[in-house]
Amino acid sequence: MAAASPRAMTKSALALAKTALVTAEKVIPAYSHRNSPKTYTQHQFFAILVVRQFFGLDYRGTAQLLSDWSDLRAVMKLETVPHFTAVQKAEARLFKKGALSDFLTSVLPEPSHAA
Numbered sequence: 001m002a003a004a005s006p007r008a009m010t011k012s013a014l015a016l017a018k019t020a021l022v023t024a025e026k027v028i029p030a031y032s033h034r035n036s037p038k039t040y041t042q043h044q045f046f047a048i049l050v051v052r053q054f055f056g057l058d059y060r061g062t063a064q065l066l067s068d069w070s071d072l073r074a075v076m077k078l079e080t081v082p083h084f085t086a087v088q089k090a091e092a093r094l095f096k097k098g099a100l101s102d103f104l105t106s107v108l109p110e111p112s113h114a115a
Contacts, residue, residue, distance in 0.1 A: 017047045
């Protein structure tokens with residue numbers, strides 16, 4: 001019998017969203033700029049984008065899912081649902097600034113340099 005992977009896969013969107021939010025809070029600044037509107041944090045947008053990928057949705061579908069699923073909004077600490085274009089812009093911003101690659105670097109183990 002194979003040992004369980006340290007990175008066990010989840011089938012729970014709620015657990016995934018919570019993990020994404022908590023992890024993003026550790027590695028991504030809350031806001032991209034000091035004058036950013038304080039409506040949503042980058043942590044929330046990151047969790048939204050993770051859920052978007054989990055379900056394979058487009059931006060409008062993601063906004064509709066959030067609108068329909070109050071438990072998911074609660075896990076992400078969302079009082080309102082961002083407009084789908086806000087999610088799209090957040091994704092472009094996070095990729096542009098490298099926040100997602102910084103996140104992956106912080107979560108993935110260092111490669112071993114055994115000779």
